[in-house]
Amino acid sequence: MSSPPTSDPRRTLTLRDVSEASGVSEMTVSRVLRNRGDVSGTTRERVLEAARRLGYVPNKIAGALASQRVNLVAVIIPSMSNMVFPEVMTGITETLEDTGLQPVVGITNYQPDREESVLYEMLSWRPSGVIIAGLEHTEASRAMMAQAGIPIVEIMDIDGTPVDSAVGISHRRAGRQMAEAIIAAGYRNIAFLGTMMPYDHRARKRLEGFEDALSKAGLAMVDREFYSGGSALLKGREMTEAVLTRSPNVDFLYYSNDMIGAGGLLYCLHKGLDVPGQIGLAGFNGVELLDGLPIRLATMDACRHEIGRRAAEIIAGKTHGGVIGGDIIELFPTLQRGDTIRG
């Protein structure tokens, strides 16, 4: 039943409390806590002890306002349940780890107006940089980013014009490459299975590149099937059944992502189809999950981890007094043939 040292017990502590408890000025406490400027060893000890004893947690809001420095990096991505963005995040986090910078995530659910409001909200906290997925944004979003006066890195995609910097792969090229490999393997009746893509621009670009290569070879997509929402694995299974029923002559299934591809693969194996002889399959992303499947789905690694790493490096570099110029870094995904393309 001891009473607290001074005043209100539940008031949150400030520098002044630590200052009084340790008998030095607030400024000195601030210096100790930030490890900046010269403070004698004994004073430092006294201050640290007092801070620890009181359970003082600095107020970064006040600190940021005074110093005009915020150690946050806004990361704006469409989704987290996607298996692709967690890995990008890992790359970002790793790289930022020892720069004093901290990522803060915002989710847009692939909705441009939601992206705009998330961006607005994040910018209002004056972060040191922005990492944002994709090159397609609303006019207002682009304007905000251009105005913000901080490094902006648009990631995943480089088929377009970034506001500032960009790190990613060419999805159009990725689609084309996959198509070429499939054609070279002798498949001719190719179907596409993928997301409904009003706003999944990267899936759209892959499809465009893919169809481009098909038509160059005098071919056209034989069938296509779209989905949205639900368990991707299950959707892959269902869509595959639908396509194979509707178009029995199909000899290749190109999926817009690995998850539905995996579902499709499981379905084909279950039905006892000869993969890759009778029918071939390919996905996109190179997700870890594929390693656990009975046979390995053909895919393309989207360089997710490195994209995160490189983007974070750009932010960190510019924050610590780098140049202003916008860099465009293109990465090159590798085609993994797996066991589902013959040849």
Place this chain on the structure above:
Amino acid sequence: MSSPPTSDPRRTLTLRDVSEASGVSEMTVSRVLRNRGDVSGTTRERVLEAARRLGYVPNKIAGALASQRVNLVAVIIPSMSNMVFPEVMTGITETLEDTGLQPVVGITNYQPDREESVLYEMLSWRPSGVIIAGLEHTEASRAMMAQAGIPIVEIMDIDGTPVDSAVGISHRRAGRQMAEAIIAAGYRNIAFLGTMMPYDHRARKRLEGFEDALSKAGLAMVDREFYSGGSALLKGREMTEAVLTRSPNVDFLYYSNDMIGAGGLLYCLHKGLDVPGQIGLAGFNGVELLDGLPIRLATMDACRHEIGRRAAEIIAGKTHGGVIGGDIIELFPTLQRGDTIRG
């Protein structure tokens, strides 16, 4: 080539800029932008127009400092690539959506000291509440949370003593329940396959509950296998092979999560084993992915979405002037027998 209205073109804008551009005081601008207090229609229009034209983004740092209110909720979880936490996040986000509160995520990678530093970092931004996974924290972490003077909700687990509120399930009971169902189905030679769990307390508690029920029935675990890192699906496959090779008499495989369970299931099916006659399997979590498998793995739904929802409701309620009392909300997972337990 027009020059900017005043001074430095790249300086970030403040209320004063909007104030000057619209000919009213900063205070009035502030009122308009926050939709608070009485402002005439014409003034409001003029201010909004000016703000839009200039591309003004308010500085929440200054706002928060002045108003002593921060619309952020700290959410601290072990991992994002886990399939379980994204769904909790969805529940949180949904519920917070129209409260003006915004979740901010921190990741601990199951490391207590990392949790401590993430917590410290987040508390230094003075959030309106904290949602944190688990009941086990360092002494310092518990002290910080107790001191913070804001609502704290510990989620996922209720087998223990929360700092303030808690929302979750009893993992011990969940393990026990699963064991009872398995025993009732007539399986007797049961093996456990799961994560190495220095800090995955929930997996540990499930195992404890499970073994508890086994021993009550006069049984003991026949074999066990642990993993850490890597593709869970693949690990499930590998561990299953290891166990079945080492202990051919095993007739049930209890997995600590659905992902490795799915890997094991695929392995068993691939080997042509009779599931669930010859061998049974069960996982934990009720992840969506299972819907896409050839047959449905037995599992227990961990109520992830509802946990997120309820936790967010507690925070929102207390923030908007609710009571202080710590609530403990227990949810009850449902056993989904699927097709991998006979009977």
Place this chain on the structure above:
DNA sequence: CTCGGATATGTTAGCGGTAACGGCCTGACG
């Protein structure tokens, strides 16, 4: 016409830190 009370806008004083600068003291050096 006067006056009370909305309604609309401005003024002042911080919020809790930090940058910048200044003062004091010590010890080395000419």
Place this chain on the structure above:
DNA sequence: CGTCAGGCCGTTACCGCTAACATATCCGAG
């Protein structure tokens, strides 16, 4: 013994915004 650099610590003035209060304006009732 004066001087001065450098270590150590305090003072002052904000950072950009908002709470609280003060002031002006307008309207209709009495």
